[in-house]
Each structure stands twice: as C-alpha cells, then as structure tokens.
Amino acid sequence: MIIKHSLWLIDDDPALRLILEDTFQDAGLEVQAFSNAKGAWAKLNDILNDHKNQARLPDVILTDIRMPMMDGLSFSQWMNKNFPDLPVIIMTAHSDLKSAVDSYDTGAFEYLPKPFDLDHAVTIVKKAIGTNPKASTLKSEEKPVVASNPEADASVTFKKNKATTADSASTKATKANATKPSKPEGVQSSPIIGQSAAMQTVFRAIGRLASSPITVLITGESGTGKELVAGALHQNSPRQKKPFIALNMAAIPHELIESELFGHEKGAFTGATTQRQGRFEQADGGTLFLDEIGDMPFSTQTRLLRVLANGEFFRVGGQKPIKVDVRIIAATHQNLEQLVKEGKFREDLFYRLNVIRLPLPPLRARPDDIPELIEFFMSKAATEMKTDKKQLSPEALHIMQAFNWPGNVRQLENACRWITVMATGEVLGIEDLPPDLTEFAQRYLTDQQRPTVQPLHDTENNPSTLPAVNGNTTPASEPPSSNLQVPSNLSNSSSSPTAVNLPTAASLHNPPIDWQSQLQTWATTALSQGETEILQLATPEFEKVLIKVALEHTKGRKGEAADLLGWGRNTLTRKIKLLDITDNSRSS
Ligand SMILES: Nc1ncnc2c1ncn2[C@@H]1O[C@H](COP(=O)(O)OP(=O)(O)OP(=O)(O)O)[C@@H](O)[C@H]1O
Known part of the structure; x- marks a missing residue:
C-alpha cells in the first residue's frame, strides 16, 4: 500500500487553495485545506491536549501570513513553541524585508513570496518533510494519513509509509533555527525597496541569514545596495545593538589598511604616536563590513585569513593576541574567482568568505521596482532640500524604466536629487530629466517610431542597435482588435492644450x-x-x-x-x- 505524507494547507484565498491542493496531491501528498489558521490551530490544540492523538499530526504545514482571525506569523510562532519538529512554511503576497525576517524569526522552515513556482513549492515542501523526524523516521511502521476532505478528518486511516529520504543537514538547520538566540527588541524597519522577484530572493536570504553569525559575501555591481543589505543583515541580527562598522578597501591607502583593521601599538611605525584600536576591536560583538574586498592587499588577506580561522589577531607592532567576536560581511563588484585565477586574491580566503554568497541584481534587471524607488527617493530628496516633492509624468517614468542605469540605484537616487533641484513645476516631462536621460530618451523614442517593435530594455542604452523582437507589423486590413477604442481627441489629456484628433x-x-x-x-x-x-x-x-x-x-x-x-x-x-x-x- 502506498503511504502518503500529509500536508496542511492554510490560505483564505479559495482559488489558490484549489490550485495548491491539486498541485500537492499530484505530487503524492495527502492534503487537508483550511481557510484560516484558527481552524488548524483548533485541531492542533486538541492533539496537544490528547497525546494519544499525536498520530493525527501532519508532516508539514504551509500557511499564508495575512488571514482573518489569526495571522500566519502568530500561528507559526505557536507551532514552533508547541510542535518544534513540525516544519511550517510561510507564504505571502505582501512580501518585504520585514515579513521575510519575521517569518524566519517565528522559526518557520521556509518563506515563499507569492507568486511562486509550483514545482519549487513542491520541492520545498518535500525538503521540509525530510526534516521532520516523525515523518522521516517512519519507514515500514504504520502511519496515519489525513484525508484531503476536512470533514473526513475523523476517519483517519492507517497505511504503510513509503520510504523517505531524511535530509540530515536540513534537520540540523531546522534545529539550529529553533534554538537560535532570540532577537533583541526594537529592530529598525529597513528602507530596502523592491517588489520584484529578484528582490524577494534577496529579502528571503536576509531573513534566513540575519540571525546566524555566518560570513556572507555580497556581490553585485556598484550602487546595487550591497552596503544597505549588509546593514540590514546586521540590523536584523542579535548583534543589532553592537557596532556595525563599514570599511571600504578601495578607499584606504594600502599601507594603512592593516593598522586601520587591526590597530597599532605606540611606536609601531613612524607617526604611530599613540596606541590605537583597529576596526576589528571597535566592531567587537557586532559586524564588520569589508566593502570592495577584492582590493585588499595580498599581505592583509593573509592576516585576515588568520583572524577568520582563529578569531584573534595582533595589533601592528603588538605582541599580545586580541580575541574578538565579529561577524564578517564582505562585498565586491569584482569577479573574485577571476582574481584568484590571476593570483591577486588568496584562494583559501576566497573559500572562507564565500560560505554564503548573496548576489544583488542590477537595477536594469528589475524595472518594476523603479516607480517605487523613484517615489521613495523623490520624497527623500524633497525632505533633504526642504522643497515640494516632484512628480513624474507617465512618459518620463517610462523613460526612467527603459534606461540602463549603469550606476544602478545610486544613479537613480542621484537623478531624483537632480530633478528635485533643477526641474521646475510639479509634474515633470521627459525634458525635465537629467541630461543623460534626455539624451537616451531621444534615441529611444526615435527608435520607437520605427515599424519594428523593440524591447523596453537594452543593454547599451542604444535601442538602434537592438534586434527586433518581432519584425512583423500588423497587416493593413487587420487592426490589433475589433474592439479598439481609440479616443477621438486628446482634449482630456492634461498635457494637451489643443484638441487634436487621433484615429478613431x-x-x-x-x-x-x-x-x-x-x-x-x-x-x-x-x-x-x-x-x-x-x-x-x-x-x-x-x-x-x-x-x-x-x-x-x-x-x-x-x-x-x-x-x-x-x-x-x-x-x-x-x-x-x-x-x-x-x-x-x-x-x-
Ligand atoms: N533597494 C534599495 N532601496 C532603497 N535604497 C537603495 C536600494 N538599493 C540601494 N539603495 C541606495 O542606493 C545607494 C547605493 O547603495 P549602496 O551604497 O548600498 O550600494 P553598493 O552596492 O554598496 O555600492 P558600491 O559597490 O559602489 O559601494 C545608497 O544610498 C542606498 O541607500
């Protein structure tokens, strides 16, 4: 007889419940669906009060966050306290950094921002089941299967369990999660903006990594927010009340880097007139962010490696080892593997730093985030400059979204500052944008007038060099749709002083x-x-x-x-x- 593992699914959206129920049943699971967390909680409470009933527990629970009566986060927290072995996966349509961090803080096994890939969800659910010792140790013994129909729940049947592969690494991860130190109160909300799938992945990673002392290597082009993410990792960690010290390797003269990092004793070198603490000591108990790590001199790399291995170091000119508890977060826009190949970066240090890699997407890869970022930076610039907030016309916004942003979010932030200072009027058009954007707009719009359709984003900010997505134009006798409702004039357009007839x-x-x-x-x-x-x-x-x-x-x-x-x-x-x-x- 085939034994199925059981999943409880909690979501107040009936359509999504149906899709997910179907998906997980197809994946061989027994699914019981609930429209709210209270329903599942009531059943679990019964089980809690009647130990003989433990067999009715599911192997994994998948729950939404926002629901009436009881939210998924409180539910997950309650689960972690009362059923710490039972993995809970949290999903949400309102994903931001806070919900990702909060989810992991409740002890959740995983966090899935909606919309998610169904195959991915099945993989995660199966992985979660593998971490549940009660589910994964059952091989040939009898195991209850909860019927997919909630009403049929009383008629629990016993079947032979199918073999499962226990994932011991994941089990450890979950256990570590459950026993992790609790986070101090007063976590600041982070200003990291982004709703795109790429940023959801970043939020998830921050939520997952913040509480652990593990070394993280953040990669990404200049201006993508590497320092911001490092700060968020610190702010959401148990180290948040201790210092966060950021140091840019590219900005410090090479001969001063060692004394900057490790401090020096009086008389260690010419000019060292007093003893001085280095950044490692200053960051004790907190986080040291080593930006542009690829620019660290080779000799300093050797010293850093020793600190990472032993947790102790010597001040320049010092004899006494100094022990510190510092979490290292490093960042680079360079290809460290390449630097290793070229002999410019120590391979052993690379492997030590590269335990967890967190890549940040360039801005051009997530144009959907641009309107929200503009909104944020326009408000920020207006406050900074003590002036009214500027608004962009749809056309100007379109250009901002089509632009390549080689300087990424930093360049966008600066553009918003430029616009706030330089542009007059409240609603601004393309001509009010900074010069690099107006120049781009000219090329872009000229290209748009060509018969071929061009993609919105080009890699060179030079649309004329792009291949056509679709070379076909609509046949003369076949307009795009028989229901076209092209307005007969533009008199409603605020930017149109004169009524001009468009084709009807x-x-x-x-x-x-x-x-x-x-x-x-x-x-x-x-x-x-x-x-x-x-x-x-x-x-x-x-x-x-x-x-x-x-x-x-x-x-x-x-x-x-x-x-x-x-x-x-x-x-x-x-x-x-x-x-x-x-x-x-x-x-x-
Ligand atoms: N997602 C975001 N939401 C809000 N602000 C952002 C975001 N990403 C970046 N920024 C802002 O953009 C600017 C540049 O970010 P940051 O300094 O973190 O980038 P970086 O990748 O570390 O750059 P570099 O490699 O040049 O040091 C900062 O002012 C930061 O606050």
Missing part, C-alpha cells in the same frame, strides 16, 4: 487605410496645427489601447495581461491607475 476605431477599420497611415495623418495634422511633443500626446493613448485589448483578451486577469504586454504585473497596475483605465472586461 471606425477609421481604423476602414480599409485600405491602415492604422499606421492614420497615425501618420494625425501626426502631420497635429504638427501643422502647431502641436509639439506629439509623441507624449500619443503614447498614453497607444498604451491605453493595448492595455484594454490585453485585459479584454484575458478576461480581466492582470497577471496574464501583463505577460501579453511584456510588462510585470506591477507595471500594468500602475499604468492602469496612471492612465485612468476602467476595466470593463470582467463579466461580473
């Missing part, structure tokens, strides 16, 4: 004139009427049409519509709001 839906259906020709006619007319910035007039209308068609095609399902448009879901939601689009596609 009817005219688009009038062969032999195709919509491009119609647009051409409109543009010619607009220009002859003295209109300027015609692209900024037409682009929102163009986007409106495509968004409406996509929403209609997907019956209002925004995620799918966003995929069809080639945007992220957040971008689509923002556009719908900005362009004031009413979604009439839903039948109900």
Whole structure:
C-alpha cells in the first residue's frame, strides 16, 4: 500500500487553495485545506491536549501570513513553541524585508513570496518533510494519513509509509533555527525597496541569514545596495545593538589598511604616536563590513585569513593576541574567482568568505521596482532640500524604466536629487530629466517610431542597435482588435492644450487605410496645427489601447495581461491607475 505524507494547507484565498491542493496531491501528498489558521490551530490544540492523538499530526504545514482571525506569523510562532519538529512554511503576497525576517524569526522552515513556482513549492515542501523526524523516521511502521476532505478528518486511516529520504543537514538547520538566540527588541524597519522577484530572493536570504553569525559575501555591481543589505543583515541580527562598522578597501591607502583593521601599538611605525584600536576591536560583538574586498592587499588577506580561522589577531607592532567576536560581511563588484585565477586574491580566503554568497541584481534587471524607488527617493530628496516633492509624468517614468542605469540605484537616487533641484513645476516631462536621460530618451523614442517593435530594455542604452523582437507589423486590413477604442481627441489629456484628433476605431477599420497611415495623418495634422511633443500626446493613448485589448483578451486577469504586454504585473497596475483605465472586461 502506498503511504502518503500529509500536508496542511492554510490560505483564505479559495482559488489558490484549489490550485495548491491539486498541485500537492499530484505530487503524492495527502492534503487537508483550511481557510484560516484558527481552524488548524483548533485541531492542533486538541492533539496537544490528547497525546494519544499525536498520530493525527501532519508532516508539514504551509500557511499564508495575512488571514482573518489569526495571522500566519502568530500561528507559526505557536507551532514552533508547541510542535518544534513540525516544519511550517510561510507564504505571502505582501512580501518585504520585514515579513521575510519575521517569518524566519517565528522559526518557520521556509518563506515563499507569492507568486511562486509550483514545482519549487513542491520541492520545498518535500525538503521540509525530510526534516521532520516523525515523518522521516517512519519507514515500514504504520502511519496515519489525513484525508484531503476536512470533514473526513475523523476517519483517519492507517497505511504503510513509503520510504523517505531524511535530509540530515536540513534537520540540523531546522534545529539550529529553533534554538537560535532570540532577537533583541526594537529592530529598525529597513528602507530596502523592491517588489520584484529578484528582490524577494534577496529579502528571503536576509531573513534566513540575519540571525546566524555566518560570513556572507555580497556581490553585485556598484550602487546595487550591497552596503544597505549588509546593514540590514546586521540590523536584523542579535548583534543589532553592537557596532556595525563599514570599511571600504578601495578607499584606504594600502599601507594603512592593516593598522586601520587591526590597530597599532605606540611606536609601531613612524607617526604611530599613540596606541590605537583597529576596526576589528571597535566592531567587537557586532559586524564588520569589508566593502570592495577584492582590493585588499595580498599581505592583509593573509592576516585576515588568520583572524577568520582563529578569531584573534595582533595589533601592528603588538605582541599580545586580541580575541574578538565579529561577524564578517564582505562585498565586491569584482569577479573574485577571476582574481584568484590571476593570483591577486588568496584562494583559501576566497573559500572562507564565500560560505554564503548573496548576489544583488542590477537595477536594469528589475524595472518594476523603479516607480517605487523613484517615489521613495523623490520624497527623500524633497525632505533633504526642504522643497515640494516632484512628480513624474507617465512618459518620463517610462523613460526612467527603459534606461540602463549603469550606476544602478545610486544613479537613480542621484537623478531624483537632480530633478528635485533643477526641474521646475510639479509634474515633470521627459525634458525635465537629467541630461543623460534626455539624451537616451531621444534615441529611444526615435527608435520607437520605427515599424519594428523593440524591447523596453537594452543593454547599451542604444535601442538602434537592438534586434527586433518581432519584425512583423500588423497587416493593413487587420487592426490589433475589433474592439479598439481609440479616443477621438486628446482634449482630456492634461498635457494637451489643443484638441487634436487621433484615429478613431471606425477609421481604423476602414480599409485600405491602415492604422499606421492614420497615425501618420494625425501626426502631420497635429504638427501643422502647431502641436509639439506629439509623441507624449500619443503614447498614453497607444498604451491605453493595448492595455484594454490585453485585459479584454484575458478576461480581466492582470497577471496574464501583463505577460501579453511584456510588462510585470506591477507595471500594468500602475499604468492602469496612471492612465485612468476602467476595466470593463470582467463579466461580473
Ligand atoms: N533597494 C534599495 N532601496 C532603497 N535604497 C537603495 C536600494 N538599493 C540601494 N539603495 C541606495 O542606493 C545607494 C547605493 O547603495 P549602496 O551604497 O548600498 O550600494 P553598493 O552596492 O554598496 O555600492 P558600491 O559597490 O559602489 O559601494 C545608497 O544610498 C542606498 O541607500
């Protein structure tokens, strides 16, 4: 007889419950679904009060965070206290750094930001089951299976358990998690912004790593937020009340690095007139962030390796070993493996630092995060400069999202400062952006007018060099949709002082004139009427049409519509709001 492991699934979203129930049943698990944590909690409480009933426990629990009556975090905390061996996986649609850190703090086995890959969720669930000693030690003995129908729960049946592979490493990880030191009160909320999948991974990693003393190597291009993430790891750790000391190896003259790190005794070298503590001593009990570690001189690397191995060091010129408890977080924008190959970085040090690697994505890889970052930096700049907060027009925002950002978030932050100081007016257009962005906009917009469709993001900020995503243009007699509702004029547009007629839906259906020709006619007319910035007039209308068609095609399902448009879901939601689009596609 096949024995199945059991999963309790808690989520107040019935549609998601159905999908997940299906997925996990297909993966060979017995699933019992609950619409709230209270229901599962009541059953677990019964089991807790009746020890003979322990057999009715599931092997793993998957729970949402935000639910009525009892939230998933309190539930997970209660579980960790009362059933520490039973792994709980937390999922949430409202993922940020805080929810990731809080989830792991409750002792949760894993944290899954929605939407997640179903195969990945199955892998995690199976891994969690492998850590449950009660589930994984059952090989041939009888084991209860909880029926998938909650009502049928009384009729628990006993079946032979199928062989499972216990993951001892994961078991240890969970145990370590359960016994980890509790975090001090008063954790500051971190200003790390980002909703993109790439940033969710970063938040998860921070949540997972913050409480442990393990060495972390943060990699990523300059300006991606490496120091910010190192600070968040410290702020969310039990070391948060002790110092966080950041040191940039590239910024210190090589001959001073050792005394900077390890301090020196009086008279150790010319100019050392007093004894001085180094950064290691100052950071005792806390975290030392070694930025640009690839620039550390070879001789210092040897000394650092010794500290990492023994936890002690000598001040320059000193005889007495000094012991410290410091967590090391290192960062680099360089390829350390390459530096090792070139003999510029010690291989043994590399392996010591590279225990856990946390890569940060470049900004161009997560354009969906840009609007929120702009919002944040515009507010920050307005406060700094004691002025009103500036707002970007949809067109300017579009350009900001299309830009390559070689300097990443730092460059975006500086652009927001520039705009706040230099631009006049409250709602700003493309012409109000910093020079590098306006130059890019000219090339980008020129390219957009070509018949081929270009991807939004290019790697060189030079759209003209890009291959076409789709070389086909819409046939003259086939407009994109029979339901095109192109507004007949732009009189509603705040940026349009003059009403200019755009091609109407009817005219688009009038062969032999195709919509491009119609647009051409409109543009010619607009220009002859003295209109300027015609692209900024037409682009929102163009986007409106495509968004409406996509929403209609997907019956209002925004995620799918966003995929069809080639945007992220957040971008689509923002556009719908900005362009004031009413979604009439839903039948109900
Ligand atoms: N996700 C983010 N949310 C909010 N601010 C961010 C984010 N990422 C980076 N920043 C801000 O961008 C600036 C640059 O970040 P940071 O100094 O951490 O980058 P870095 O990768 O360490 O850069 P470098 O390699 O040049 O030292 C900082 O002002 C930081 O606060």
